[in-house]
Amino acid sequence: MNISSKYLEEAIEHFASLPGIGKRTALRLVLNLLKRDENNVKRFADTLNHLHERIKSCKKCGNISDKDICGICTQNSRNHSIICVVEDIRDILAIESTEQFFGVYHVLGGVISPMDGIGPNDLNINSLFERIENETTEEVILALNSSMEGETTNFYLYKKLEPLGVKITTLLKGVSVGTELHYADELSLGRSILNRLPFELGFKK
Amino acid sequence: MNISSKYLEEAIEHFASLPGIGKRTALRLVLNLLKRDENNVKRFADTLNHLHERIKSCKKCGNISDKDICGICTQNSRNHSIICVVEDIRDILAIESTEQFFGVYHVLGGVISPMDGIGPNDLNINSLFERIENETTEEVILALNSSMEGETTNFYLYKKLEPLGVKITTLLKGVSVGTELHYADELSLGRSILNRLPFELGFKK
Numbered sequence: 001m002n003i004s005s006k007y008l009e010e011a012i013e014h015f016a017s018l019p020g021i022g023k024r025t026a027l028r029l030v031l032n033l034l035k036r037d038e039n040n041v042k043r044f045a046d047t048l049n050h051l052h053e054r055i056k057s058c059k060k061c062g063n064i065s066d067k068d069i070c071g072i073c074t075q076n077s078r079n080h081s082i083i084c085v086v087e088d089i090r091d092i093l094a095i096e097s098t099e100q101f102f103g104v105y106h107v108l109g110g111v112i113s114p115m116d117g118i119g120p121n122d123l124n125i126n127s128l129f130e131r132i133e134n135e136t137t138e139e140v141i142l143a144l145n146s147s148m149e150g151e152t153t154n155f156y157l158y159k160k161l162e163p164l165g166v167k168i169t170t171l172l173k174g175v176s177v178g179t180e181l182h183y184a185d186e187l188s189l190g191r192s193i194l195n196r197l198p199f200e201l202g203f204k205k
Numbered sequence: 206m207n208i209s210s211k212y213l214e215e216a217i218e219h220f221a222s223l224p225g226i227g228k229r230t231a232l233r234l235v236l237n238l239l240k241r242d243e244n245n246v247k248r249f250a251d252t253l254n255h256l257h258e259r260i261k262s263c264k265k266c267g268n269i270s271d272k273d274i275c276g277i278c279t280q281n282s283r284n285h286s287i288i289c290v291v292e293d294i295r296d297i298l299a300i301e302s303t304e305q306f307f308g309v310y311h312v313l314g315g316v317i318s319p320m321d322g323i324g325p326n327d328l329n330i331n332s333l334f335e336r337i338e339n340e341t342t343e344e345v346i347l348a349l350n351s352s353m354e355g356e357t358t359n360f361y362l363y364k365k366l367e368p369l370g371v372k373i374t375t376l377l378k379g380v381s382v383g384t385e386l387h388y389a390d391e392l393s394l395g396r397s398i399l400n401r402l403p404f405e406l407g408f409k410k
Contacts, residue, residue: 003298005271007252007259014249018234027295029223030256034269038257044219045253047212051235052243054212064239066210090232093208 003027060131062107062124064089072096072104079103081138085128085157087111087145095143103141106131111149112156120156128157132166139167146173208232265336267312267329269294277301277309284308286343290333290362292316292350300348308346311336316354317361325361333362337369344372351378 003009008030015026033041057063058070065071072078072092082103086092092105108123131137140161144150154170161168174192175184184192208214213235220231238246262268263275270276277283277297287308291297297310313328336342345366349355359375366373379397380389389397 003269004276005260005269007255007271008269011252011256011260014252019237020230020233025225027298028225031294032224033253033256034260041253041256045250045256047216047219048238048246048250048253050212051216051238051246051250055210055216055239064208064210064213066212071209089236093232 061105062089062109062127063092063105077102081136082141083128083131083137083139084141084143086143087150087153091143091145103139108144108153111144111147111153113149113152123153125157129160132161132164137166139169142168142170266310267294267314267332268297268310282307286341287346288333288336288342288344289346289348291348292355292358296348296350308344313349313358316349316352316358318354318357328358330362330365334365337366337371342371344374347373347375 003012008027011030011033012023012026015021015029016023021029033044054066056065056068058065058073059068060073061070063070063072073080079102083106084095084101084103085106085108086095087108087110089107092107095101095105106124106128108125108128110118110123112118112120112123128140132140140157142154142157144154158168172191172195173188174195175181175188181189208217213232216235216238217228217231220226220234221228226234238249259271261270261273263270263278264273265278266275268275268277278285284307288311289300289306289308290311290313291300292313292315294312297312300306300310311329311333313330313333315323315328317323317325317328337345345362347359347362349359363373377396377400378393379400380386380393386394
């Protein structure tokens with residue numbers, strides 16, 4: 001693209017640096033902003049300008065928060081002795097939306113990935129062990145994604161948690177609700193049949 | 206999504222207001238920005254903050270420009286008596302990238318669309334006629350998209366340009382290069398066969 005304005009080009013570069021946004025899409029976004037009222041765009045700019053200072057990471061679990069400790073960690077009605085370890089705050093949002101979990105979380109901020117140069121020390125792993133040491137923890141749920149890196153991290157954490165005598169669980173994996181069996185992948189179907197449940201339990205919400 | 210930070214929510218709202226970006230994608234974009242260096246995001250914010258004052262619209266043709274008159278309008282080597290009328294600056298970029306046109310442009314900024322409440326007065330139509338009146342114009346190319354609204358606008362302009370005695374042309378429409386004929390739409394294939402060319406001409410670049 002041969003763009004006639006270096007400022008337009010600069011704005012396109014910024015948008016195109018975001019994941020999943022190419023140069024053409026970026027141009028469309030900038031043109032959309034240019035058509036808008038200037039104040040609207042200035043508010044957008046202001047939000048970005050204060051992003052890092054306003055949005056904090058919870059000092060306890062790593063969840064995103066406006067305060068030092070997030071809403072989940074300060075909630076007394078939750079069971080603070082069950083810690084669910086997740087990769088990313090999006091996983092917290094996903095689990096919270098099921099309304100089936102009332103423990104607390106710990107966000108690793110990624111998974112171990114030697115290919116990308118991410119080792120255990122680059123993740124919030126030490127703070128997890130500090131939490132387990134200083135607080136009464138009965139159960140740790142390893143809820144990382146089932147990618148190669150997620151499974152590696154699960155296994156790494158399992159090996160380090162085992163000696164502490166805490167109960168370690170992981171998410172049940174199986175065929176999704178509503179999947180037609182002949183379309184299901186072999187791994188999920190295999191786990192569904194291996195870990196089959198008494199009929200009544202399988203229908204419990 | 207039940208988000209734990211009102212500032213995060215605000216940032217998501219801004220990104221999700223852009224065309225083609227939903228709330229989940231917006232969240233992914235904001236999380237990506239949060240992982241970056243603060244200064245990088247501040248530069249992004251600065252670009253947005255000055256967007257409207259820095260990026261101008263060429264006073265002659267409506268193209269985007271850093272100056273009052275754009276690079277195309279100031280270029281002496283171009284043929285200023287041929288004006289190509291387009292809907293949007295993206296169309297200028299597309300035509301420029303073909304390196305086959307050496308006239309100048311006029312950006313309407315949209316097309317006549319009664320459904321969206323856009324009439325001829327909401328577009329840069331008057332300035333087009335001022336240009337034709339004040340400058341020597343030999344040819345006006347109507348290069349609007351072949352949507353219903355684009356064709357309506359083409360026809361409206363044609364009717365108003367006809368009495369001025371200027372040559373009015375439009376883009377040739379036909380089957381795209383590389384299309385298999387049995388996949389081509391009927392309208393394009395129909396025009397390709399109606400407006401068939403002498404064999405040698407059809408292969409000219």
